[in-house]
Amino acid sequence: xxxxxxxxxxxxxxxxxxxxxxxxxxxxxxxxxxxxxxxxxxxxxxxxxxxxxxxxxxxxxxxxxxxxxxxxxxxxxxxxxxxxxxxxxxxxxxxxxxxxxxxxxxxxxxxxxxxxxxxxxxxxxxxxxxxxxxxxxxxxxxxxxxxxxxxxxxxxxxxxxxxxxxxxxxxxxxxxxxxxxxxxxxxxxxxxxxxxxxxxxxxxxxxxxxxxxxxxxxxxxxxxxxxxxxxxxxxxxxxxxxxxxxxxxxxxxxxxxxxxxxxxxxxxxxxxx
Amino acid sequence: xxxxxxxxxxxxxxxxxxxxxxxxxxxxxxxxxxxxxxxxxxxxxxxxxxxxxxxxxxxxxxxxxxxxxxxxxxxxxxxxxxxxxxxxxxxxxxxxxxxxxxxxxxxxxxxxxxxxxxxxxxxxxxxxxxxxxxxxxxxxxxxxxxxxxxxxxxxxxxxxxxxxxxxxxxxxxxxxxxxxxxxxxxxxxxxxxxxxxxxxxxxxxxxxxxxxxxxxxxxxxxxxxxxxxxxxxxxxxxxxxxxxxxxxxxxxxxxxxxxxxxxxxxxxxxxxx
DNA sequence: CGGACAGTTGAATGAATTCAACAATCGTGG
DNA sequence: CCACGATTGTTGAATTCATTCAACTGTCCG
Numbered sequence: 332x333x334x335x336x337x338x339x340x341x342x343x344x345x346x347x348x349x350x351x352x353x354x355x356x357x358x359x360x361x362x363x364x365x366x367x368x369x370x371x372x373x374x375x376x377x378x379x380x381x382x383x384x385x386x387x388x389x390x391x392x393x394x395x396x397x398x399x400x401x402x403x404x405x406x407x408x409x410x411x412x413x414x415x416x417x418x419x420x421x422x423x424x425x426x427x428x429x430x431x432x433x434x435x436x437x438x439x440x441x442x443x444x445x446x447x448x449x450x451x452x453x454x455x456x457x458x459x460x461x462x463x464x465x466x467x468x469x470x471x472x473x474x475x476x477x478x479x480x481x482x483x484x485x486x487x488x489x490x491x492x493x494x495x496x497x498x499x500x501x502x503x504x505x506x507x508x509x510x511x512x513x514x515x516x517x518x519x520x521x522x523x524x525x526x527x528x529x530x531x532x533x534x535x536x537x538x539x540x541x542x543x544x545x546x547x548x549x550x551x552x553x554x555x556x557x558x559x560x561x562x563x564x565x566x567x568x569x570x571x572x573x574x575x576x577x578x579x580x581x582x583x584x585x586x587x588x589x590x591x592x593x594x595x596x597x598x599x600x601x602x603x604x
Numbered sequence: 605x606x607x608x609x610x611x612x613x614x615x616x617x618x619x620x621x622x623x624x625x626x627x628x629x630x631x632x633x634x635x636x637x638x639x640x641x642x643x644x645x646x647x648x649x650x651x652x653x654x655x656x657x658x659x660x661x662x663x664x665x666x667x668x669x670x671x672x673x674x675x676x677x678x679x680x681x682x683x684x685x686x687x688x689x690x691x692x693x694x695x696x697x698x699x700x701x702x703x704x705x706x707x708x709x710x711x712x713x714x715x716x717x718x719x720x721x722x723x724x725x726x727x728x729x730x731x732x733x734x735x736x737x738x739x740x741x742x743x744x745x746x747x748x749x750x751x752x753x754x755x756x757x758x759x760x761x762x763x764x765x766x767x768x769x770x771x772x773x774x775x776x777x778x779x780x781x782x783x784x785x786x787x788x789x790x791x792x793x794x795x796x797x798x799x800x801x802x803x804x805x806x807x808x809x810x811x812x813x814x815x816x817x818x819x820x821x822x823x824x825x826x827x828x829x830x831x832x833x834x835x836x837x838x839x840x841x842x843x844x845x846x847x848x849x850x851x852x853x854x855x856x857x858x859x860x861x862x863x864x865x866x867x868x869x870x871x872x873x874x875x876x877x
Numbered sequence: 878c879g880g881a882c883a884g885t886t887g888a889a890t891g892a893a894t895t896c897a898a899c900a901a902t903c904g905t906g907g
Numbered sequence: 908c909c910a911c912g913a914t915t916g917t918t919g920a921a922t923t924c925a926t927t928c929a930a931c932t933g934t935c936c937g
Contacts, residue, residue: 409764409844417758474751485754534925537926542884798916
């Protein structure tokens with residue numbers, strides 16, 4: 332499991348045009364001519380080792396982080412010390428947007444594995460937004476999509492059982508990896524069982540048991556952090572409706588497919604960005 | 605329970621300077637000189653009756669809504685028809701921001717009672733943002749605060765039991781009403797037990813039982829939709845930590861206060877805007 | 878090699894749900 | 908203005924899904 336984007340680990344600044352994620356920064360709204368502008372906004376690139384923090388909740392928010400490779404989890408802590416994972420962020424995503432209003436980060440951001448990220452100066456990003464309207468529009472767009480993401484997550488946590496949550500989690504991850512030209516069926520989890528459970532609002536042990544059950548049912552092949560998705564279709568059924576009736580072995584009369592007048596298979600909306 | 609902001613129910617457009625929520629729109633970033641600009645952005649004011657929709661999920665998003673009086677719930681629906689309430693919005697709040705990226709509303713917005721709201725044209729709002737940087741900054745700020753709001757809600761739903769959720773809900777509501785110059789202790793719920801339960805991820809019956817229990821314990825006085833908060837301090841303890849030990853009757857040795865090295869009583873962060 | 882951590886599995890427990898029946902209240906039309 | 912039907916809220920009892928507690932195994936890494 333090597334990460335194709337990690338080309339060099341030295342910290343010498345690299346021009347954005349040379350950055351493996353250039354496409355993604357362009358998405359930031361900075362087209363060809365604005366590339367110089369972009370370079371002025373990027374402060375520095377850095378490699379974070381597993382469990383290192385990109386930023387802490389409450390810290391003055393001076394940068395937004397663009398993940399180039401690796402993955403990062405974000406989480407909140409209650410005053411009694413309980414933790415709630417609020418996000419899993421992959422290469423190509425922007426972190427720390429919520430710091431825009433109060434000038435302080437709203438959550439902890441911790442690398443799940445060796446991770447490379449660029450710091451973009453918030454102040455200069457705002458300046459850039461004044462010069463290039465596209466930047467402004469893109470910032471709004473990114474934040475809006477974050478809002479949608481949370482809305483979907485709320486729906487998942489509020490109205491779906493443990494099985495549906497885990498299935499949705501796997502599908503969303505698969506889809507996001509596919510978008511980044513990784514395999515959609517072979518994935519290596521960067522979060523532990525405990526972290527996944529925390530994220531999905533279920534206990535670590537429940538995650539284990541569900542992985543075991545999914546494997547029994549031939550939906551996945553799980554070996555520690557490595558997961559192979561063998562039946563995306565059936566996973567989708569599980570994620571969306573109640574558990575699917577076993578397809579083989581004496582299907583009773585009229586007991587096929589979802590019981591609801593449904594349409595569009597569509598994407599596993601929650602948990603994706 | 606009359607709403608002081610509702611002054612006239614006719615639909616004749618009113619200049620923003622005459623609007624009861626002028627302060628709040630100013631917060632939108634449009635200072636004195638920009639008032640004319642603001643007027644150009646506001647499309648029209650309208651009164652929505654209970655259960656009327658301001659907008660539907662998926663609809664092309666052309667406006668943002670500023671609530672002048674009343675209250676609105678937002679919710680998502682699963683393909684199996686289950687509903688998840690994602691927000692309760694009071695006078696002075698902006699709705700529909702998430703439509704900024706995909707140009708479609710992400711959720712349903714339904715009036716909980718007679719509600720007055722202004723439509724702000726998204727297109728013209730973006731134009732205004734180009735002219736007045738303050739508008740741009742304010743839009744980002746509002747969206748960032750929405751993101752924080754959802755993060756806190758996620759924490760509440762993920763790591764707190766039913767009792768803590770309801771206590772936090774009441775406290776947040778109290779605080780928001782106080783900010784709007786309503787009483788902080790006398791509040792009239794605009795959501796039914798079912799809606800509250802749905803919002804908080806607990807069953808309607810559980811909400812009932814909790815209200816009953818809170819009342820037994822002298823924390824609140826509940827009479828249908830009307831609630832009087834009698835012990836904000838103890839409600840805060842419940843919302844944040846495990847249930848408080850009964851204050852009277854033989855406190856055992858060394859069993860006082862939270863067990864965690866804690867600080868700052870602070871505001872009931874979740875559920876507020 | 879050994880210690881620590883991550884993951885797994887079983888059994889007992891429990892908080893909240895579900896199902897069900899009932900009570901109170903609202904509002905609408907006769 | 909009252910009555911009726913519908914909605915909303917309340918309470919009890921049984922059930923359940925997931926948690927918690929606990930013991931154990933496998934795997935990684937110093």
